[in-house]
Amino acid sequence: MRDVEAFIDVGAGAALWTATRGAGAPVLLLHGGPGICDYLAPVADMLDDVATVHRYEQRGCGRSPEVEPIDIETLVADIESLRVALGHERWAVVGHSWGATLGLLYALAHPQRATRLAYVSGVGITEEWKPEFRRNRNERLTERERVRWDEVARRIDDGASDPALETEAAEFLVRTDFADVSRLALAPRPFFAYPPNRRVNARLNADWTRLVDSGLLPERARALRVPTLVLHGDADPRPAWPARALAELIPDARFVLLDDVGHEPFWERPEPMREHLRGFLA
Numbered sequence: 422m423r424d425v426e427a428f429i430d431v432g433a434g435a436a437l438w439t440a441t442r443g444a445g446a447p448v449l450l451l452h453g454g455p456g457i458c459d460y461l462a463p464v465a466d467m468l469d470d471v472a473t474v475h476r477y478e479q480r481g482c483g484r485s486p487e488v489e490p491i492d493i494e495t496l497v498a499d500i501e502s503l504r505v506a507l508g509h510e511r512w513a514v515v516g517h518s519w520g521a522t523l524g525l526l527y528a529l530a531h532p533q534r535a536t537r538l539a540y541v542s543g544v545g546i547t548e549e550w551k552p553e554f555r556r557n558r559n560e561r562l563t564e565r566e567r568v569r570w571d572e573v574a575r576r577i578d579d580g581a582s583d584p585a586l587e588t589e590a591a592e593f594l595v596r597t598d599f600a601d602v603s604r605l606a607l608a609p610r611p612f613f614a615y616p617p618n619r620r621v622n623a624r625l626n627a628d629w630t631r632l633v634d635s636g637l638l639p640e641r642a643r644a645l646r647v648p649t650l651v652l653h654g655d656a657d658p659r660p661a662w663p664a665r666a667l668a669e670l671i672p673d674a675r676f677v678l679l680d681d682v683g684h685e686p687f688w689e690r691p692e693p694m695r696e697h698l699r700g701f702l703a
């Protein structure tokens with residue numbers, strides 16, 4: 422099914438790229454990052470025969486311009502502006518990775534507008550997963566690859582602007598995300614059609630850390646009354662326990678550990694994700 426693309430004005434000079442396909446109850450897909458372009462067309466493929474599926478690129482990502490302010494509050498407001506502009510009273514939200522975090526924050530801010538929340542490959546409401554993630558990722562690299570990855574990451578952190586370097590970084594990250602590296606050919610090349618926005622990434626990650634450190638999120642999660650499905654791959658280098666802990670906080674949430682899959686189940690082993698999502702959103 423083909424997408425209908427449009428730029429939608431969300432106010433203050435920000436017009437976000439969107440893509441819509443399908444028919445039925447509305448669903449919004451939220452890509453990860455932060456700072457990465459949309460890559461969730463395979464998830465739209467799973468749902469477009471039963472739902473009206475909207476995708477978009479967050480401000481400063483892909484085709485959407487980088488318009489101030491760049492912070493979590495504004496990104497949540499952007500989602501609500503898209504809902505109004507697209508003419509939906511309520512909609513389901515499906516987020517992957519950082520998009521899972523953003524979807525959760527939208528549901529917390531606008532529970533009356535979110536019919537359901539699917540939280541896919543998220544990292545919970547803690548920062549304590551990061552050392553385990555780094556260990557898991559490094560274990561999937563050879564010693565030579567670890568040395569090269571450290572060099573690539575250092576150059577990017579130092580501000581190098583090199584498309585070839587970004588392509589190499591994406592290769593390292595996605596390859597270590599897969600449960601079975603022989604399945605990497607199932608993913609598109611390039612993995613991401615547009616380079617990441619490192620400024621957006623840094624600012625939103627810092628904003629998220631401040632929110633986690635505030636200590637407010639557990640209480641807010643306990644008060645959430647939106648049906649929630651938490652999906653996590655058993656071979657995702659980002660550990661499953663923070664996502665499981667979040668599911669235990671949300672009263673109407675269910676946690677599902679996907680077998681034999683890593684961080685991008687829609688590329689690596691899509692059928693179980695498709696089955697769970699369609700059952701949940703029906």
